[in-house]
Amino acid sequence: MILVDQTKKFKTVLITLKFKAKASKETFALRTLLPSMLRAKTNQYKSRSELNLKLEQLYGANLQTQTSKMGVFNIITVQLKITNPAIVKDQSLFEDALSFLNEVIYGHDNFYQKDLDLEKRLLIEEIRAKENDKTRHALSRLTDIMFENELYGYRTSGTKEDVNAVNLKDFKEYYKNEFLVKDELQVILSGDITNEEVLFVKKNFKQAVFTHEDVLDLESKEINEVKSIVEFDQIQQSKLNIGYRSEIRYNDPLYTATVLFNAALGGYVHSRLFLNVREKHSLCYYISSIYDAYKGTHFIYSGVDKNRLELAKQVIDEEVQKMSTILISEKELELSKQALINDLKEAEDSQGARLNRKYNQLLLNVDKTIDEQIQTILAIKPNDLLEVGKRLKKDTVFVLDVENK
Amino acid sequence: MNKLVYPSFNETIFHEVLDNGLSVYLIPKRDYHKVFATFTTNYGSFDQSFVPINKDKKVNQPAGIAHFLEHKMFAMPDKTDAFEKLSSFGVNANAYTSFDRTSYLFSGTKNIEGALNYLLDYVQTPYFTPSSVKKEQGIIAEELKMYQDYPNQRMFYGILKNLYQKHPINTEVGGTVDSIMKITAKKLYQAYETFYHPSNMVLTLVGNFDENEILTVIKENQAKKTYGKASPIVRFMKNEPKGIEKAYDEIEMPVVMPKLSIGVKLAPVSGKQALKDDLAFSILMDMYFSNSTKLYEKLLTQGLINDSFEHTTVQEDGAFMLAIFADTKDVDALSDVLIKQLVNLKRKKHDEQAFTRYKRSMLGSFVMSLNSLESISMGFTRYLANDVIIYDIPEIIESITLEDIDRVAKQINSKRISRYVIKPQKKN
Numbered sequence: 001m002i003l004v005d006q007t008k009k010f011k012t013v014l015i016t017l018k019f020k021a022k023a024s025k026e027t028f029a030l031r032t033l034l035p036s037m038l039r040a041k042t043n044q045y046k047s048r049s050e051l052n053l054k055l056e057q058l059y060g061a062n063l064q065t066q067t068s069k070m071g072v073f074n075i076i077t078v079q080l081k082i083t084n085p086a087i088v089k090d091q092s093l094f095e096d097a098l099s100f101l102n103e104v105i106y107g108h109d110n111f112y113q114k115d116l117d118l119e120k121r122l123l124i125e126e127i128r129a130k131e132n133d134k135t136r137h138a139l140s141r142l143t144d145i146m147f148e149n150e151l152y153g154y155r156t157s158g159t160k161e162d163v164n165a166v167n168l169k170d171f172k173e174y175y176k177n178e179f180l181v182k183d184e185l186q187v188i189l190s191g192d193i194t195n196e197e198v199l200f201v202k203k204n205f206k207q208a209v210f211t212h213e214d215v216l217d218l219e220s221k222e223i224n225e226v227k228s229i230v231e232f233d234q235i236q237q238s239k240l241n242i243g244y245r246s247e248i249r250y251n252d253p254l255y256t257a258t259v260l261f262n263a264a265l266g267g268y269v270h271s272r273l274f275l276n277v278r279e280k281h282s283l284c285y286y287i288s289s290i291y292d293a294y295k296g297t298h299f300i301y302s303g304v305d306k307n308r309l310e311l312a313k314q315v316i317d318e319e320v321q322k323m324s325t326i327l328i329s330e331k332e333l334e335l336s337k338q339a340l341i342n343d344l345k346e347a348e349d350s351q352g353a354r355l356n357r358k359y360n361q362l363l364l365n366v367d368k369t370i371d372e373q374i375q376t377i378l379a380i381k382p383n384d385l386l387e388v389g390k391r392l393k394k395d396t397v398f399v400l401d402v403e404n405k
Numbered sequence: 406m407n408k409l410v411y412p413s414f415n416e417t418i419f420h421e422v423l424d425n426g427l428s429v430y431l432i433p434k435r436d437y438h439k440v441f442a443t444f445t446t447n448y449g450s451f452d453q454s455f456v457p458i459n460k461d462k463k464v465n466q467p468a469g470i471a472h473f474l475e476h477k478m479f480a481m482p483d484k485t486d487a488f489e490k491l492s493s494f495g496v497n498a499n500a501y502t503s504f505d506r507t508s509y510l511f512s513g514t515k516n517i518e519g520a521l522n523y524l525l526d527y528v529q530t531p532y533f534t535p536s537s538v539k540k541e542q543g544i545i546a547e548e549l550k551m552y553q554d555y556p557n558q559r560m561f562y563g564i565l566k567n568l569y570q571k572h573p574i575n576t577e578v579g580g581t582v583d584s585i586m587k588i589t590a591k592k593l594y595q596a597y598e599t600f601y602h603p604s605n606m607v608l609t610l611v612g613n614f615d616e617n618e619i620l621t622v623i624k625e626n627q628a629k630k631t632y633g634k635a636s637p638i639v640r641f642m643k644n645e646p647k648g649i650e651k652a653y654d655e656i657e658m659p660v661v662m663p664k665l666s667i668g669v670k671l672a673p674v675s676g677k678q679a680l681k682d683d684l685a686f687s688i689l690m691d692m693y694f695s696n697s698t699k700l701y702e703k704l705l706t707q708g709l710i711n712d713s714f715e716h717t718t719v720q721e722d723g724a725f726m727l728a729i730f731a732d733t734k735d736v737d738a739l740s741d742v743l744i745k746q747l748v749n750l751k752r753k754k755h756d757e758q759a760f761t762r763y764k765r766s767m768l769g770s771f772v773m774s775l776n777s778l779e780s781i782s783m784g785f786t787r788y789l790a791n792d793v794i795i796y797d798i799p800e801i802i803e804s805i806t807l808e809d810i811d812r813v814a815k816q817i818n819s820k821r822i823s824r825y826v827i828k829p830q831k832k833n
Contacts, residue, residue, distance in 0.1 A: 008436070009436045009437065010776045011772050011773065011775050011776055012772075012773050012776055047702060048696065048697075048701075048702055048705070049696070049697045049698060049699065049701065049702045050697075052695070052696045052697035053697040053762070055697075055766075056697060056762045056763065056765070056766040057762060057765075058769075059765055059766065059768070059769035059772075060765065060766030060767065060768070060769030060770045060773075061769070062770075062773070081773065082769075083769050083772045083773060084772075087413075087414075087772060088769070088772070114706075118705065118706065121708065121711070122711050122712055125662065125711045125712075125713075125732065126711070126712060128661040128662065129661060129662065129711075129713060129732060131661050132556050132557075132659075132660050132661060133555065134554050134555075134659075135551075135554075233659050234658070234659045234830050235554045235659065236550040236553045236554055237547060237550040237551055237553075237554060268492060269488050269489070269492055269498065270488075270489050270492040270493070275486075275489070278544060279486065282540050282541075282543035282544050283543075283547075284544075284547050285544055285545075285547040285548035285551055286551070303547060303550075303551045303554075304547070305543070305546075305547055335492065335493055338493075338494075338495030339492065339495060339497075341495065341514075342495045342496060342497065342513055342514050342515070343497075345438045345439065345514035346438065346439045346497070346512060346513075346514060348438050349437045349438050349439050349777070349778065350776075350777065351776060
């Protein structure tokens with residue numbers, strides 16, 4: 001399937017390939033290594049430097065690859081960003097770029113042990129380096145613990161052990177017999193695209209299709225008691241992370257109310273957590289809440305004064321409690337509605353955000369215009385948020401705490 | 406209004422200086438939904454010593470006061486919070502402080518006039534009290550501690566500290582937990598009165614609006630406020646010697662692999678020339694260290710670098726450095742190779758083809774950055790400090806020659822190279 005976002009607004013053209021497969025923990029490491037191997041070298045570009053040199057020749061084109069988990073799918077994204085051929089006055093740029101992208105995906109008669117070893121090393125070092133960012137690391141640890149034995153709890157890049165276990169034979173087989181054959185490819189073109197260019201893409205990526213399958217991650221588990229885990233590190237500030245389940249997913253009638261619930265609780269600077277934990281009690285610099293609608297989960301994360309951790313936990317509990325017992329005022333709700341609507345409209349000014357919206361809608365099998373989405377947001381009532389609050393169940397508290405404080 | 410037209414980009418910039426001295430730049434972009442507004446004062450962490458407005462004696466203020474002031478700008482006399490109020494217009498509000506400036510901004514898709522009026526009003530309403538200063542000290546202390554837990558941030562300031570003996574670039578923008586405790590409401594007023602005079606400020610709007618209507622809104626807003634005549638601000642910066650503070654330093658942190666940074670102290674120039682030199686250095690570094698070079702591939706195969714390898718330049722008032730950052734298993738082996746290459750750059754015969762390719766690539770990246778209103782607005786303010794309008798950048802890139810590359814390469818002096826290393830902490 002080829003999706004086109006034709007617009008003259010941007011100075012770049014994005015050619016995005018999405019390879020979709022069912023996510024399974026056995027293939028996470030393989031599928032993270034795969035795009036790195038594809039862009040390391042090809043039949044035509046025999047080394048990393050030759051390949052990067054080609055990108056420079058394409059007016060500093062930008063090649064990004066990423067493996068991600070969306071609901072029950074594992075998606076490999078390969079994206080080439082080029083300047084609008086009209087601006088650099090080079091009409092062959094689009095076709096050049098597309099042939100290059102084709103070569104990156106399909107130009108692999110063979111793969112070599114030393115390249116795989118190098119990519120494995122780079123990936124392991126990247127996985128390890130993520131631990132340097134303690135905010136992010138703490139949130140990952142919460143996910144590990146809260147979703148133990150669930151697909152959601154496995155890191156998309158696999159573990160160090162998973163990556164180490166990948167061998168060349170399996171890799172070659174996976175590329176040839178799984179990735180090339182079974183992954184579904186969607187191509188998304190965005191920018192000032194001509195009809196001839198769309199035809200050219202069709203010719204180059206004949207196998208692009210899309211079949212709809214359910215994307216939501218329905219796996220869950222009963223919460224008998226709140227898990228509370230503390231780990232220590234040589235840091236200066238306690239990283240407090242709390243996970244909740246509401247089981248409210250995209251297809252739930254309460255979905256939009258949940259997005260607003262998250263906005264009112266901790267999505268913005270007008271939100272309750274920011275106003276109370278930070279501004280009123282001056283306990284932290286950052287505090288935020290996030291909602292994942294593919295899974296129906298919520299996270300609150302903050303970096304708090306190591307000596308006042310208990311107070312922070314207490315204030316957060318109180319705020320969450322209030323959201324499920326006391327009706328939010330129309331005025332406060334309106335703030336979150338307007339913020340959300342503004343974000344929706346602003347996203348239209350970003351090429352990447354438009355593309356994500358299009359692709360998400362495709363996966364979810366919905367086709368709503370921005371205006372329709374705005375109408376849905378405006379129709380939400382304070383009582384809907386109360387319903388959301390009642391469904392929220394605290395699951396796990398994870399603290400990365402200051403050693404020897 | 407003055408009108409600057411850039412046909413190759415299909416962009417127009419309108420400029421006017423108001424009666425009170427405020428400089429207004431308007432960049433209409435009708436095919437976008439949003440408007441991105443930035444209200445910036447030429448006052449940042451560098452400005453610690455100055456003569457306060459209407460006084461004749463120099464004062465020295467604590468490090469981090471500009472950033473502290475930015476935080477406190479949101480407290481209003483009626484006890485409301487400007488952040489909250491600005492958000493109530495349905496726009497995204499933010500603010501940031503850097504070495505040389507402080508910016509207050511919002512982006513939004515409606516209520517632009519209301520939000521703009523409020524942006525001007527809250528920034529032009531100082532309100533500092535001892536109790537609110539005390540409360541903010543708690544929040545900012547947490548912010549500073551959060552940065553202390555970020556290894557990359559520590560590396561960045563670490564290498565600057567190694568290179569600069571006296572220049573305030575050797576201190577973090579936010580100051581230290583100790584220095585911010587010395588901040589008082591009185592000091593904040595002193596800084597505010599001096600640096601937030603309209604003649605020291607620039608207002609920039611990019612996005613979907615009518616330039617005449619918006620200028621009227623701005624003019625009417627400013628006409629309601631009275632400002633005395635401002636004389637140029639007298640600022641003091643310590644004289645920075647040419648030599649570096651130290652050639653090596655290291656700390657321990659809970660990192661998984663050692664982190665190396667190599668910094669080269671360069672001769673600072675100012676204005677357009679500084680920008681040109683900066684870009685020339687970037688091309689030079691790309692020619693010898695980017696991921697399409699032989700050296701990069703070799704270091705990668707040897708296991709000495711990974712995807713974290715990067716180089717950058719920092720060009721500020723009175724300071725100019727280039728730096729390389731890398732996570733590596735062998736700090737010494739990697740340092741040796743990189744320093745040798747850096748020192749040898751002045752003797753290299755540069756490849757013309759490679760030079761042209763990197764120049765073209767730089768041009769492409771610049772054009773790509775013009776997609777987002779944020780980067781246009783940020784870039785605009787940043788380049789303005791060098792007296793350059795953002796859309797003139799391609800011309801400057803084009804004007805760089807191989808001779809320029811040769812000239813800047815000769816600035817790299819082996820005595821002005823320093824290393825800053827973060828080693829993994831030994832577990833207790």
